[in-house]
Amino acid sequence: MVLVDHEDPIVAIATASGRGAVGIVRVSGHRLASLAVAVCGRMPAPRQATYLPFLDAAGAAIDHGLALFFPAPHSYTGEDVLELQAHGGPVVLQLLLARCLDAAAAVEEATGCAVLADLRIARPGEFTERAFLNDKLDLAQAEAVADLIDASTEAAARSATRSLDGSFSREIDALAATLIELRMLVEATLDFPDEEIDFLEAADARGRLARATAGVDAVLARARQGALLRDGIQVVLAGQPNVGKSSLLNALAGAELAIVTATAGTTRDKVGETIQIEGVPVHVIDTAGLRESADEVERIGVARSWAEIERADAIVFLHDLTRWGESGYDEGEAAIERRLPARLAADGRLLHVFNKIDARPAASIDDGLVISATTGQGLEALRCRLLELAGWQAAPEGLFIARARHVHALQRTRAHLDHAARHAEQGNAALELVAEELRLGHDALGEITGAFTSDDLLGAIFGRFCIGK
Helix, strand or coil: CCCCCCCCCEEEECCCCCCEEEEEEEEEECCCHHHHHHHHCCCCCECCCEEEEEECCCCCEEEEEEEEEECCCCCCCCCEEEEEEEEECHHHHHHHHHHHHHHHHHHHHHHCCHHHHCCEECCCCHHHHHHHHCCCCCHHHHHHHHHHHHCCCHHHHHHHHHHHCCHHHHHHHHHHHHHHHHHHHHHHHCCCCCCCCCHHHHCCHHHHHHHHHHHHHHHHHHHHHHHHHHHCEEEEEECCCCCCHHHHHHHHHCCCCCCCCCCCCCCCCCEEEEEEECCEEEEEEECCCCCCCCCHHHHHHHHHHHHHHHHCCEEEEEEEHHHCECCECCHHHHHHHHHCCHHHHHCCCEEEEEECCCCCCCCCCCCCEECCCCCCCCHHHHHHHHHHHHCCCCCCCCCCCCCHHHHHHHHHHHHHHHHHHHHHCCHHHHHHHHHHHHHHHHHHHHHHHCCCCCHHHHHHHHCCCCCCC
16 A cells, blocks of 8 residues: 655646646645745746746746646645746656756755655645645535536536535535534533433434434435436447337437448447436447347347346337337247346336337327437427436436535435434433444434545545546
8 A cells, every 4th residue: 555645746747638728737735835936036026927938857847838836835735836837848848857857856956855855746636635635625526626627518617516516515505404403412411311301302403413314314415416417327239139229329419429220230349429417417338139140249249238237227218110010029039038137127227218100190108209210209208207217307406516425424314313203202211222323323414525435435536536636
């Protein structure tokens, strides 16, 4: 296990790899003024963009650009931050990065400033991790930074911005404050074990607990919607060969992504595209037609199709109406449905869709959606049904982004409050159990904002950030 010193100064290229008009090298640490002078030739004015040359060790200009210096604690990380904005060529940025490392060593040798001697390349997400450790952001806000960068729809980006502004954190803090009051009440009551007065009844503790539970339910419902905005849903198009899966993918995406021919088995491997429906990312995967085949390549494609089906949030089981007889399923479709995971049907995530209504307009189907991937008939109803399968509701005003771990933490809080309510029905005799359940629920809420967080969780979260952020 590698131990990371959070006191070390760090440096990284903060812009995406490749060529661009502008590139940024960012440094964060303590007492960076001497490093700024060494690289820039003079001290940039605090919080002002200063145009100047970036100098190498011999005093020659590497490039000309803007330097910004943010003294601690008024910076993104809470430490001194130096940003060098240069032309965005990879070679220029690497030269600036190397110059910062060399200049730190030279300053230490000349001045004895041991702090700068430890300047190193930042790990992924380390700048934002320091912002969290220095109380510039809580953990939910820090995660929103990455969510804003990774947002695949406009709605997700706006919701991530609200979380970054603290909307989600304020709701969690309000719930935590409610639980703190309850804990204080219950634990104070424990000091009077011999009293016959029902303190919980007198203080309306049960009513307060019920209101706290309702508050958690409301935030949990919104967090589930926020998690959908962030992660989207995985939809797999399944069915026999040549039923129109590739045509449906192209119709939903509005582009010719998959090859469509009249030859069965044209799709040999999965083809995916992310579309958005009401701002929710929907990851649609077209799979190889499910059938027995002597072709080894097609068999591999079919095996991959079943693997995608196992992981799917929803399955669109596509039927060809031109093959649909009075008896319904043909033998091949019946065999496919028998192999589909039972949980999909049990959870309502298996959706039967009947394609090619344009070729058989008189067809009558009792259970399922009828569409035409060619003409677009029924596609809007299919989009709405996919959102229903995912549990999406009309986005409320001010929806915040959330992650699966936030939802799980709120669910654990809800479970602890349920346990506390059951113990509270026993009166003063079960006060210690009520107090313990309230403590556990409060701790679960604290995991969301980082009030109670393990180092392992921090490593998992920030390790997924890009370098320089």
